[in-house]
Amino acid sequence: xxxxDEPLPTRLHEIAHARAGDKGNRSSISLIPYRPEAYRLLxxxxxxxRVLEAFAHKGASRVTRYELPGLPALxxxxxxxxxxxxxxxLNLDQHGxxxxxxxxxxxxxxxxxxxxxx
Amino acid sequence: xxxxxxxxxxxxxxxxxxVDAAGPVVETLARRDGPRYLIFxxxxxxxxxxxxxxxxxxxxxxxxxxxxxxxxxxxxxxHSAGIxxxxxxxxANPAAAAARIAEIAAEQGCDGLRIGIVEGxxxxxVMSEGEVRRYPTIEGLEIGEAPLVAANAYLGARPIAEAxxxxxxxxxxxxxxxxxxxxxxxVHEFDWAEDxxxxxxxxxxxxxxxxxxxxxxxxxxxxxxxxxxPDLARVGFxxxxxxxxxxxxxxxxxxxGGLVSAGTVKEQLLYEIHDPARYLTADVILDxxxxxxxxxxxxxxxxxxxxxxxxxxxxxxTVSVEGGWMGEAELSYAGPNALARARLAVDVxxxxxxxxxxxxxxxxxxxxxxxxxxxxxxxxxxxxxVPADGDYxxxxxxxxxxxxxxxxxxxxxxxxxxxxxxAGGGFRQSVxxxxxxxxxxxxxxxxxxxVRMVEAAA
Numbered sequence: 001x002x003x004x005d006e007p008l009p010t011r012l013h014e015i016a017h018a019r020a021g022d023k024g025n026r027s028s029i030s031l032i033p034y035r036p037e038a039y040r041l042l043x044x045x046x047x048x049x050r051v052l053e054a055f056a057h058k059g060a061s062r063v064t065r066y067e068l069p070g071l072p073a074l075x076x077x078x079x080x081x082x083x084x085x086x087x088x089x090l091n092l093d094q095h096g097x098x099x100x101x102x103x104x105x106x107x108x109x110x111x112x113x114x115x116x117x118x
Numbered sequence: 119x120x121x122x123x124x125x126x127x128x129x130x131x132x133x134x135x136x137v138d139a140a141g142p143v144v145e146t147l148a149r150r151d152g153p154r155y156l157i158f159x160x161x162x163x164x165x166x167x168x169x170x171x172x173x174x175x176x177x178x179x180x181x182x183x184x185x186x187x188x189x190x191x192x193x194x195x196x197h198s199a200g201i202x203x204x205x206x207x208x209x210a211n212p213a214a215a216a217a218r219i220a221e222i223a224a225e226q227g228c229d230g231l232r233i234g235i236v237e238g239x240x241x242x243x244v245m246s247e248g249e250v251r252r253y254p255t256i257e258g259l260e261i262g263e264a265p266l267v268a269a270n271a272y273l274g275a276r277p278i279a280e281a282x283x284x285x286x287x288x289x290x291x292x293x294x295x296x297x298x299x300x301x302x303x304x305v306h307e308f309d310w311a312e313d314x315x316x317x318x319x320x321x322x323x324x325x326x327x328x329x330x331x332x333x334x335x336x337x338x339x340x341x342x343x344x345x346x347x348p349d350l351a352r353v354g355f356x357x358x359x360x361x362x363x364x365x366x367x368x369x370x371x372x373x374x375g376g377l378v379s380a381g382t383v384k385e386q387l388l389y390e391i392h393d394p395a396r397y398l399t400a401d402v403i404l405d406x407x408x409x410x411x412x413x414x415x416x417x418x419x420x421x422x423x424x425x426x427x428x429x430x431x432x433x434x435x436t437v438s439v440e441g442g443w444m445g446e447a448e449l450s451y452a453g454p455n456a457l458a459r460a461r462l463a464v465d466v467x468x469x470x471x472x473x474x475x476x477x478x479x480x481x482x483x484x485x486x487x488x489x490x491x492x493x494x495x496x497x498x499x500x501x502x503x504v505p506a507d508g509d510y511x512x513x514x515x516x517x518x519x520x521x522x523x524x525x526x527x528x529x530x531x532x533x534x535x536x537x538x539x540x541a542g543g544g545f546r547q548s549v550x551x552x553x554x555x556x557x558x559x560x561x562x563x564x565x566x567x568x569v570r571m572v573e574a575a576a
Binding site: 017026034064068073086116 | 490494
């Protein structure tokens with residue numbers, strides 16, 4: 001195994017980018033790997049269950065993961081995470097626009113060759 | 119035979135977007151051949167509700183407050199170059215917006231400018247308030263007895279295409295789907311049939327990519343060291359070329375900053391899409407699961423493979439009601455032991471709220487620890503590893519139907535100037551009235567779009 005293939009502890013931010021949008025009390029967050037070959041790793045490690053856990057303290061009740069292998073990308077829809085959304089949220093970020101960065105903070109294990117800056 | 123390619127640029131992606139963004143887009147479009155359009159998207163859910171209030175106060179108002187700022191700098195150039203403008207800045211009063219544009223046209227010598235007005239999105243013209251209230255909301259929000267502010271259905275691309283067929287140089291709508299601002303011109307130019315689902319889907323995808331302005335050209339994307347974007351301060355707004363076959367090429371205004379790459383386009387393609395196989399609009403159900411994205415040149419990205427399914431039988435409508443008050447207040451602590459003093463300030467205000475018996479929801483943050491990523495209970499902030507010394511800002515936020523209670527909670531933080539921990543400073547506060555929105559689905563046949571024309575005086 002070459003040095004570039006050795007799995008390292010890192011964060012999603014090193015291998016993917018993301019954008020969050022809202023509809024009502026739901027957040028929709030895309031997750032797009034910098035390198036298409038990292039898509040499989042995202043499928044394996046960024047599960048609905050792990051995303052639910054990452055957003056549990058914000059009230060997330062359900063996560064649906066949509067797969068777009070052609071792009072490739074994943075799209076997560078997270079219910080009840082906006083604490084009422086624009087209608088009721090007391091959070092400074094009522095639309096949850098910053099939540100893409102919370103997703104990218106998730107710990108993952110990835111070889112250097114799949115990272116943005118390898 | 120007709121045309122093969124339509125060029126569409128976007129000059130604003132939301133109400134509040136840059137007022138000087140459209141200039142370079144118009145210059146770019148003016149250098150191109152064939153049918154060319156400029157769109158402005160400036161109508162968020164709450165923007166329309168506020169506009170409705172303005173209209174009630176003055177029947178000559180209720181259109182976008184940005185109309186002058188967006189239209190004035192480009193109207194004469196668009197008119198002389200034959201670039202047609204399509205926008206939802208009609209808001210709650212498209213007719214008044216058209217009258218205003220006619221005035222601007224007359225001032226600027228755009229003789230004979232024809233303005234198409236699209237109306238019919240206001241549900242209160244076809245049903246009573248009571249009937250609106252009886253619809254179940256998609257979000258499960260209880261509208262209850264709260265005063266109704268607005269109820270508007272999302273119209274599709276057809277009435278926009280109809281106005282263009284009548285010769286409109288400018289089309290002004292109220293509530294319509296954002297992608298319709300792009301799909302309308304495409305339906306007009308290509309004469310796409312009402313059931314040509316794959317092409318309607320491609321046009322909707324183009325609209326979705328353009329509707330947020332610079333969000334597809336490098337803005338809302340930059341992450342230094344990871345996603346670098348050149349000259350973000352002068353980011354160029356998007357220009358797309360859409361082919362008769364439904365191929366979409368995204369680029370941006372010439373001689374501007376920003377970036378069009380596979381990455382910028384993918385982020386916007388998925389933005390607020392939810393289920394990528396079923397993006398519901400008034401004109402078509404868009405399926406982007408088979409879309410491919412390809413960089414074909416500098417700042418040029420081609421998309422193909424959008425699929426479409428028959429449009430829903432219902433139209434989405436937004437219902438807006440009065441939503442009480444929100445209070446926000448902030449106070450800073452800095453330097454040695456600042457975190458402990460900020461936490462003590464929170465404890466004091468929390469205790470005071472209990473003592474005075476406020477029963478509305480209150481949230482406490484200490485900015486500089488964990489705030490926007492935290493829940494209302496502050497679980498993440500409580501365990502965050504942050505220094506004892508620092509520059510921290512206490513924030514108290516509350517909501518309630520009684521303005522006096524919300525003001526009182528703000529005032530409890532202000533009182534810490536003299537009655538709180540040492541050295542708090544920089545107090546700011548606001549109390550804002552709120553509008554709550556919810557979505558309902560109404561029978562398509564209930565909604566009757568109306569199109570009419572006015573002409574600027576010569």
